[in-house]
Amino acid sequence: MAQEKLKTRPMTMIQALRSAMDIMLERDDNVVVFGEDVGYFGGVFRCTEGLQAKYGHNRVFDAPISESGIVAAAIGMGAYGLRPVVEIQFADYFYPAADQIFSEAARVRYRSAGGYSAPLTIRMPCGGGIFGGQTHSQSPEALFTHVSGLRTVMPSNPYDAKGLLISSIENDDPVIFLEPKRLYNGPFDGHHDQPVVPWSKHPLGNVPEGYYTVPLDKASLYREGRELTVLTYGTMVYVAEVAAQEAGIEADIIDLRSLWPLDLDTILASVRKTGRCVVLHEATRTGGFGAELCSLVQEHCFYYLEAPIERVTGWDTPYPHSHEWAYFPGPKRVAEAFKRAFREA
Amino acid sequence: MTQTPLKFYVPEPSGRPGQATDFSYLRLQPAGAARKPPIDTIPYDTRDLALGLIRVLDEDGHAVGPWAEDGPDEATLRKGMLAMIKTRIFDARMVIAQRQKKCSFYMQCLGEEAIAIGQSLALQPGDMHFPSYRQQGLLIAQDYPLFDMMCQIFSNDKDPLKGRQLPVLYSVPDKGFFTLSGNLATQVPQAVGWAMASAIKGDTRIAAGWVGDGATAESDYQTALLFAHVYRAPVILNVINNQWAISTFQAVAGGEGITLAARGIGSNVASLRVDGNDFLAVYAASRWAANRARNNFGATLIEWVSYRAGPHSTSDDPSKYRPADDWSRFPLGDPIVRLKQHMIVRGIWSEQEHQEAQKACEADIVATQKKAESHGTMATGRTSSVATMFEDVYKEMPGHLRQQRQELGV
Numbered sequence: 001m002a003q004e005k006l007k008t009r010p011m012t013m014i015q016a017l018r019s020a021m022d023i024m025l026e027r028d029d030n031v032v033v034f035g036e037d038v039g040y041f042g043g044v045f046r047c048t049e050g051l052q053a054k055y056g057h058n059r060v061f062d063a064p065i066s067e068s069g070i071v072a073a074a075i076g077m078g079a080y081g082l083r084p085v086v087e088i089q090f091a092d093y094f095y096p097a098a099d100q101i102f103s104e105a106a107r108v109r110y111r112s113a114g115g116y117s118a119p120l121t122i123r124m125p126c127g128g129g130i131f132g133g134q135t136h137s138q139s140p141e142a143l144f145t146h147v148s149g150l151r152t153v154m155p156s157n158p159y160d161a162k163g164l165l166i167s168s169i170e171n172d173d174p175v176i177f178l179e180p181k182r183l184y185n186g187p188f189d190g191h192h193d194q195p196v197v198p199w200s201k202h203p204l205g206n207v208p209e210g211y212y213t214v215p216l217d218k219a220s221l222y223r224e225g226r227e228l229t230v231l232t233y234g235t236m237v238y239v240a241e242v243a244a245q246e247a248g249i250e251a252d253i254i255d256l257r258s259l260w261p262l263d264l265d266t267i268l269a270s271v272r273k274t275g276r277c278v279v280l281h282e283a284t285r286t287g288g289f290g291a292e293l294c295s296l297v298q299e300h301c302f303y304y305l306e307a308p309i310e311r312v313t314g315w316d317t318p319y320p321h322s323h324e325w326a327y328f329p330g331p332k333r334v335a336e337a338f339k340r341a342f343r344e345a
Numbered sequence: 346m347t348q349t350p351l352k353f354y355v356p357e358p359s360g361r362p363g364q365a366t367d368f369s370y371l372r373l374q375p376a377g378a379a380r381k382p383p384i385d386t387i388p389y390d391t392r393d394l395a396l397g398l399i400r401v402l403d404e405d406g407h408a409v410g411p412w413a414e415d416g417p418d419e420a421t422l423r424k425g426m427l428a429m430i431k432t433r434i435f436d437a438r439m440v441i442a443q444r445q446k447k448c449s450f451y452m453q454c455l456g457e458e459a460i461a462i463g464q465s466l467a468l469q470p471g472d473m474h475f476p477s478y479r480q481q482g483l484l485i486a487q488d489y490p491l492f493d494m495m496c497q498i499f500s501n502d503k504d505p506l507k508g509r510q511l512p513v514l515y516s517v518p519d520k521g522f523f524t525l526s527g528n529l530a531t532q533v534p535q536a537v538g539w540a541m542a543s544a545i546k547g548d549t550r551i552a553a554g555w556v557g558d559g560a561t562a563e564s565d566y567q568t569a570l571l572f573a574h575v576y577r578a579p580v581i582l583n584v585i586n587n588q589w590a591i592s593t594f595q596a597v598a599g600g601e602g603i604t605l606a607a608r609g610i611g612s613n614v615a616s617l618r619v620d621g622n623d624f625l626a627v628y629a630a631s632r633w634a635a636n637r638a639r640n641n642f643g644a645t646l647i648e649w650v651s652y653r654a655g656p657h658s659t660s661d662d663p664s665k666y667r668p669a670d671d672w673s674r675f676p677l678g679d680p681i682v683r684l685k686q687h688m689i690v691r692g693i694w695s696e697q698e699h700q701e702a703q704k705a706c707e708a709d710i711v712a713t714q715k716k717a718e719s720h721g722t723m724a725t726g727r728t729s730s731v732a733t734m735f736e737d738v739y740k741e742m743p744g745h746l747r748q749q750r751q752e753l754g755v
Contacts, residue, residue, distance in 0.1 A: 032545060058545050064575055069534050069568035076475070076538025076552070079523060082545070099565070103528040104535070112516035112524035113506045114737045149738050172740045217743065261743035 006208035010200040013184045016158035016207050017047045017123075020165035021085060023211050025055050028083060031169060033060045035070055035087030035123075044089060045125060045184060067097035071122065075104050078118045085169055091126035091178060092135040098143075105174040106149030119172045121165070126154070127180040127235055127282050128319055129188060129328050137319040139234075139283035144176045145260035145292065151216060152259040154178040156237040157187070157204035160257060163214030171216060180234040188235055189242035190330035219263035221270070225250035228341055229270040231293050232280040233259060236329065240280055243334035251338065259289060267293075268300050275306040276341040280334060285313040310337045356596035360668045368676050370596075371650065372396065372604065376403040376623075377410025384637040388574075388615040395606035395616035398650060401625035406686035412629040419693050421466050425624055426688065428466075428486040429458040429681050430699075431706050435481070435491055436655075438710055439498055443512075443659040447722035448498045450512045454479045456622070456654030456672060459680035460585055462486040463627030464553065468635055473521045475536035476555045477529070478513050479585065487520045491713050500728055501721035507729040507736075530556050530563035533582060537572045540580035540638070551638040553581040559590020561605055562598045570612035573644035581634045582614065582646045585621065587653035592666040609646030621649030622680040625687065650677060731755045 011019065024031045033048060039062035042049030052060040063070050067088055074084035088094045094101070105118040128137035144152040151173050155161035161179070168175035182188050186198045199205030222237055223244070228251040230240045237255045244251040252270040256262055271277050277297050279290040290311045297309055312329045320327050360366030379399040382391060401413045408416060417425065436453040443451040454461070461482030465474075474483050484494065496503040498512040506516060516524035523532060523539075536554030543550050556566055561584055573580050584605050588595050599605070609616030615637065619630045627649070634645035652675040656663050668674075688694030721727025732755040735746045742750075 032542075064571055066568050066571060068565055069572050072531065072534030072565060072568065073538030073541055073572055076535035076540070077542040077545075079473075079535065080539045080542035080546075082542045096564070099528055100531060100534075104526060104531050107526075108524060109740070110737045111506065111510050111514070111526070112518075113509065115505075115516050115518045116524050117740070151739070261739075261745060264744060 006210050006212060008206045008208050010205050011158045011162070011207040012186070012199045012205070013155070013158045013161045013179070014045060014047050016162040017165055017179065018049060018051070019207065019209070020162040020169070021048065021051060022054070024085070024166060024169045025051065025059055027211065030081060030083045031059070031085060032077065032082055033085045034063045036063055036065055036089050038062060038087050043087065045181065047123070048087070067093055068100050071097040071100040071105065074120045075100060075108065075118050078120050079108070079116050083119050083169060085121045085123065088122060088124045090136050091124035091140050092138045094124055094140065101150070101176070102147050106147045109173070110149060117172055118174045121168045121175045121177050123177045123179060125181040126178040127182050128314070128324065129182040129190070129192070129235060131321060131324055132319070133321040134318045139281065139314070141178055141259055142283060142287060142289040145289050149174065151175045151261065152178065153216060153257065154180065154234045154259060155257060156180065156183060156234055156255050157202065158199050158207045159204045160214050160220070162207055163212055164216070164257060166211065167213045167216050170213070178234070182235045187238045189238040190328065191242065192325055214257070216258045217261050217263055218258065219266040220255045220257055221252060221266065222255040223251065223253040225252045225274070227251060227274055228276045228278065228338060229267070229274045230254060230278050230280060231256065231267060233257065234282065236280040236282060239329065239331055239334055243331040243338060246331055247335040247338040249338050264296065264300070267297065271297050271301040272304045275304050277301070277305070278310040278312065278337050278341055280312050280329060282314050282329065284316050285311060286316050288313055307341045307343070310341055312337045356594065356601045358594035358596065358667065360671060361666065362664055362668060364668055366668055366671055366674060368674065371676060372398065373676060374398040374400065376400040377413070379410070379412065381411035381633070384633060384640060385642045386615060388613045389610060391615045391617065392607070392610050395610050395618055396604055398618050398620055399626050399630055400620040400623050401629060402623045402683055402687050406683070406690040408625050408687065412626060415629070415632070416625050417466065417628045421628070422624070422684070422688055422693065424486070425462055425466055425628070426681070426684055426694065427702060427706070428462045428482060429684070430702055431710070432458045432462065432482050432485045433681065434703070434706050434710050435485065435494070438714060440659060442498070442714070446724050447718065448500070448512050449723050450659055451498065452478055452513050452658045453655040454481055456679065457585060457587055457651050458482055459624040459627050459684070460583070460621045460649045460651060463624050464581070464583065464631040467628050467631035468551070468553065471521065471550045473523065473536070473539050473550065473552045474555065475523045475532035475539065475552065476525060477532065477557055477560065478525055479557065480555050481513065483522055484515060484517060484520055489517055489520050491710060492717050495714060495717035496720060499717060499722040501717070502727055502729050503717070503720040504729060507733045509734070529560035530565040533569035534565050534572055536582070537569050537578045537580050540578035541572070541576050544576070544579055549639060551579040551581070551635060553583060555583045555585070557590060558584060558586040558588065558595045558600060558605060559593060559598050561608070570609060570614055570646065574613045577641070577643040579638035579641070580644045581631065581638060582609070582644060584646065584648045585651060586648050587651045589653045589657070589667070591657045591661060604648055606646060606648035614644045614646045616646040616648070618648045618650060620677055621651030622677040622683060624680055624684040652677065
């Protein structure tokens with residue numbers, strides 16, 4: 001495989017995302033990058049550092065604090081023929097752009113019978129575990145997966161972050177690209193009392209310097225087991241890993257990567273093998289994306305299931321500040337759910 | 346200490362059913378009175394034009410004042426006249442078709458024909474429009490086939506949008522007509538984005554966004570002004586103030602005591618307020634704004650003062666909220682009558698030509714309608730294949746949609 005020959009170096013997720021945008025700005029003159037603080041300053045998370053200096057104000061620029069304006073301008077640019085990559089500073093602040101995302105970007109191709117399209121990528125840092133409180137911690141993925149016409153993607157490591165972002169930018173459908181900011185500098189398994197491990201110590205922090213892609217709609221079997229299937233994405237991948245170790249359970253940990261459309265085949269093959277399934281996400285439970293995952297597994301694997309499908313999620317409350325670790329679905333809660341999946345009926 | 350109780354204020358129109366509207370709120374100016382600034386004017390210096398009214402045609406049909414210079418040539422006037430006649434007859438036929446249940450819904454632009462048609466003829470091929478639902482004139486002025494418009498309205502098997510969209514929500518890439526959305530004002534900041542893209546690429550094409558008076562209250566409209574200002578986008582922001590947003594008078598959208606054009610000044614966008622029923626003023630102001638945009642001097646907001654002569658839609662009955670004879674009292678009259686008078690005064694049109702043009706247009710539209718109806722109407726239920734319902738959600742159809750299509754058995 002050609003990709004294996006690429007020269008690699010350790011990158012954080014921030015560096016990997018920046019590298020993806022750098023490469024796509026270089027390869028495609030129609031790629032433009034903009035958002036709040038994205039230009040001169042290089043982004044509040046440094047994800048676009050140096051890009052304006054390298055490509056100029058025409059390609060990478062600062063935007064007013066107007067999420068709807070940013071997305072609307074990107075839709076207009078897409079109609080012109082550009083390929084905009086825009087940033088919403090925090091996923092918690094996408095709501096003012098909801099009409100432009102849901103009513104417009106998602107439907108431009110359908111309502112024009114293919115006459116127009118919206119080939120945009122909307123990057124949004126998401127997720128908790130950083131004492132971000134109510135408006136710097138949310139995981140709004142279910143609001144996007146419910147919308148026909150959108151693709152929703154979330155990487156969990158630098159290698160996937162770069163490859164998925166390049167795929168998303170190249171994709172002609174609108175892509176919501178959610179970046180778990182808790183994973184920007186290193187993997188996080190929910191043990192907040194332990195020192196943070198940097199990406200340089202993780203195999204998936206070794207990232208090719210050049211162009212490569214990770215396909216959309218393909219899940220990754222992050223860890224292979226035989227006793228239990230874990231369906232998850234983002235930060236919860238690492239929580240699942242440590243919880244499985246602590247519970248002494250050999251689990252298939254499936255990192256969905258593309259939330260919707262998703263890789264149903266990989267999910268079904270695993271659950272049919274293990275007969276048990278636990279769904280994990282940081283987002284609130286009711287109406288969360290986990291409900292769709294449970295429903296799909298129930299529908300397609302009913303006769304293979306040996307236990308009810310479990311969900312471990314954030315509570316149905318706004319994301320609190322001081323009670324961060326009581327809210328975040330950490331290894332203890334996850335391990336308990338894993339064990340419940342083996343409880344005698 | 347006694348204090349005066351606070352009073353809550355809700356704007357109301359002066360005329361309700363059975364009364365006569367007092368149109369003095371319109372802040373009219375006589376034809377020729379408004380000055381014509383250079384295209385590189387700074388936005389703040391257009392404040393008199395944002396509060397006044399640019400008009401070219403006087404009461405006798407003469408073209409007067411600075412905006413009459415460099416006006417449309419005879420061929421453009423004829424083209425504009427024929428397009429306005431065509432649009433009005435087309436609208437009337439489609440309203441009847443809706444009453445006959447051949448389509449589910451229709452929206453006329455009665456009384457507003459000059460605006461979209463005048464601007465369309467003032468711009469260049471390749472320029473891009475982001476319209477609202479009442480600019481069918483943009484398509485008709487560019488000779489987009491009425492057959493295709495009718496097939497969209499009838500949702501039949503020749504509907505270019507495959508029956509996915511409500512009638513009148515056209516999408517015509519070949520004519521620079523962006524796909525219409527039911528969500529109001531969303532298209533205005535998109536127009537600004539398109540214009541930004543044109544500037545980013547060093548292109549020479551410009552964009553035009555379109556919105557009604559009511560929808561200027563949407564946040565997207567404010568956003569459009571902001572982005573147009575910040576990035577000096579080559580865009581024309583058209584606000585058609587037809588005085589009504591369904592049943593709501595324009596004062597409730599923020600038009601009381603101030604013009605809608607005045608809002609552009611605060612956003613540092615050059616702003617004009619123009620007689621929307623004066624074809625020559627529409628053409629001249631659109632040309633000015635287009636030249637300004639094309640020469641990198643930035644955006645222009647134009648408030649077109651007009652009157653929504655017809656019902657909001659076929660689902661609306663205006664006699665429930667405004668005087669039945671309101672249009673006959675509207676001081677800016679009927680755009681077709683006014684252009685006709687001007688062309689006759691200039692000796693390039695006649696009553697007889699007008700009658701003949703109307704007759705020929707009527708016959709043509711009746712024939713086109715027959716042809717369109719032969720491909721089905723909502724009444725016949727002949728539509729595009731149901732299987733196409735699942736297409737174009739994404740570029741490639743994902744597995745879950747293939748499965749749902751199979752579930753439906755198509």
